Amino acid sequence: MIHMQKESILMVDDNPTNLQVLFQTLEGVGCRMLVAKDGQTALTIAEKKLPDLILLDIMMPGMDGYEVCRRLKSQSLTQNIPVIFLSALSETEDKVKGLDIGAVDYITKPFQPEEVIARVNTHLTIHRLKSEVETQKDQLEHELKTVSDLQCDLLPEKLPDIDGLELAVYYETSRYAGGDYYDFSEMPDNCLGILLADAEGHSAPAAVRMAMTRALFSAYPSVPSDPADVLTYLNRHLCKVVEPSFITALYMVYDAHQQLLQMANAGHPPPLIYRASDGAVTTWPMRGLFPMGIDLYDHVPVSEKKLEKGDRLLLYTDGVTERFNPLREMYGEQRLIKQFAAGSAGNTKDILDGIIYDVEKFADGQSADDDQVLLVVIVK
Amino acid sequence: MEITHKEESGILLVAIKGRLDGLTVPIAERSINEILERGGDRLLFDFSELEYLSSGGLRVILSAAKEIKRREGQVFLCAMQGYVKEIFEVSGFTSIIPIKDTVESGIAELQ
Numbered sequence: 001m002i003h004m005q006k007e008s009i010l011m012v013d014d015n016p017t018n019l020q021v022l023f024q025t026l027e028g029v030g031c032r033m034l035v036a037k038d039g040q041t042a043l044t045i046a047e048k049k050l051p052d053l054i055l056l057d058i059m060m061p062g063m064d065g066y067e068v069c070r071r072l073k074s075q076s077l078t079q080n081i082p083v084i085f086l087s088a089l090s091e092t093e094d095k096v097k098g099l100d101i102g103a104v105d106y107i108t109k110p111f112q113p114e115e116v117i118a119r120v121n122t123h124l125t126i127h128r129l130k131s132e133v134e135t136q137k138d139q140l141e142h143e144l145k146t147v148s149d150l151q152c153d154l155l156p157e158k159l160p161d162i163d164g165l166e167l168a169v170y171y172e173t174s175r176y177a178g179g180d181y182y183d184f185s186e187m188p189d190n191c192l193g194i195l196l197a198d199a200e201g202h203s204a205p206a207a208v209r210m211a212m213t214r215a216l217f218s219a220y221p222s223v224p225s226d227p228a229d230v231l232t233y234l235n236r237h238l239c240k241v242v243e244p245s246f247i248t249a250l251y252m253v254y255d256a257h258q259q260l261l262q263m264a265n266a267g268h269p270p271p272l273i274y275r276a277s278d279g280a281v282t283t284w285p286m287r288g289l290f291p292m293g294i295d296l297y298d299h300v301p302v303s304e305k306k307l308e309k310g311d312r313l314l315l316y317t318d319g320v321t322e323r324f325n326p327l328r329e330m331y332g333e334q335r336l337i338k339q340f341a342a343g344s345a346g347n348t349k350d351i352l353d354g355i356i357y358d359v360e361k362f363a364d365g366q367s368a369d370d371d372q373v374l375l376v377v378i379v380k
Numbered sequence: 381m382e383i384t385h386k387e388e389s390g391i392l393l394v395a396i397k398g399r400l401d402g403l404t405v406p407i408a409e410r411s412i413n414e415i416l417e418r419g420g421d422r423l424l425f426d427f428s429e430l431e432y433l434s435s436g437g438l439r440v441i442l443s444a445a446k447e448i449k450r451r452e453g454q455v456f457l458c459a460m461q462g463y464v465k466e467i468f469e470v471s472g473f474t475s476i477i478p479i480k481d482t483v484e485s486g487i488a489e490l491q
Binding site for chain 2: 198269
């Protein structure tokens with residue numbers, strides 16, 4: 001461990017003889033010694049020099065030690081400096097009072113030099129370790145924030161402009177970085193590819209898998225017009241790198257001329273479809289294909305549906321349906337279907353806002369455990 | 381979440397009860413790894429009292445199944461209920477890890 005600067009101890013006592021004794025006692029500890037003879041001076045020095053430890057007498061003329069400690073603890077600058085009371089007051093209630101207002105220890109006078117040295121060393125060590133942990137925590141949070149920012153850069157900058165389609169997306173990560181990913185591919189003849197994927201897990205590992213999926217999709221060697229081929233290709237490459245984790249994914253191709261939608265689904269929650277003809281919302285289940293990254297696919301089934309004007313689609317990741325409320329109840333697919341059906345009269349933005357409002361109202365302040373993506377498509 | 385396990389004529393029987401979620405996945409992962417480290421190539425998960433599992437929970441089950449396959453053994457997921465069954469079906473995991481309706485039928489097949 002490298003100490004850039006010598007640690008310092010502030011000693012506060014109105015009696016010069018006591019200060020002298022304390023000074024001699026702690027000479028061998030190897031710290032820089034600071035001295036204050038009254039409470040006000042102690043506060044000024046503490047703010048200016050930010051010592052690593054304060055040894056504080058209680059009974060002093062003017063401001064007493066309790067008040068000094070209270071003020072130190074009320075300032076963000078000085079509140080983390082450990083305070084040890086050194087006092088002739090030896091009643092239990094005096095000690096409890098001192099510890100209650102934030103001191104880390106209490107030594108009664110007259111003291112044994114060895115005891116003071118041992119306690120000072122202990123608290124200096126605790127203080128040092130605590131600062132190190134906090135610095136590392138800050139660094140880690142900063143790194144996660146950086147990963148999260150990079151990840152948002154990997155998402156499409158804008159929504160595709162396809163004749164006859166209106167789109168809107170909601171994307172929210174939990175704990176900074178996450179594994180959810182969506183992307184589009186605008187193809188010739190007014191065809192659009194929509195990819196929605198969810199890398200298992202959270203934080204940096206999930207973000208790396210998400211970034212790999214993105215890189216692979218953008219490197220797809222031809223026009224991504226065949227859903228089975230796209231998932232087979234992504235899976236083949238992901239199998240080499242994501243073990244033991246996995247990525248669920250949906251890939252859809254919409255042909256705006258024919259109003260035909262094709263979909264392949266690798267273990268992802270099925271999309272919801274609202275039919276303008278009867279106003280009903282159903283799921284579009286396609287079972288059987290496991291997520292990407294586990295094993296090679298023998299066969300990727302593709303399902304297709306003809307869409308009509310006014311039909312709507314909702315694609316989502318399980319972070320939405322698996323939102324919990326404080327009672328540990330889950331939002332679930334049924335609530336999502338109900339809300340999608342209820343809000344289906346508006347435009348894509350209204351529909352999204354309605355769902356987000358409903359999910360947040362349900363969660364009742366309980367924060368999200370997982371990333372959440374909602375993608376709404378309306379056929380115009 | 382609670383994990384109990386026993387060995388019956390060479391078959392590892394692991395029962396997971398309660399919720400396998402973000403909070404309990406790391407604990408479950410450690411316990412299951414410890415159980416598997418002691419050896420064995422016939423594994424049976426009893427999910428009759430498993431109420432919920434997250435995608436992290438799926439990963440733990442998948443890792444265990446893969447380990448057993450590496451040992452050229454056999455694994456069954458037994459007696460899954462309601463929501464858990466739904467999760468396994470939607471995620472397509474039932475096509476890579478065989479499931480059984482009851483623990484008894486799983487044991488019978490492994491014997």
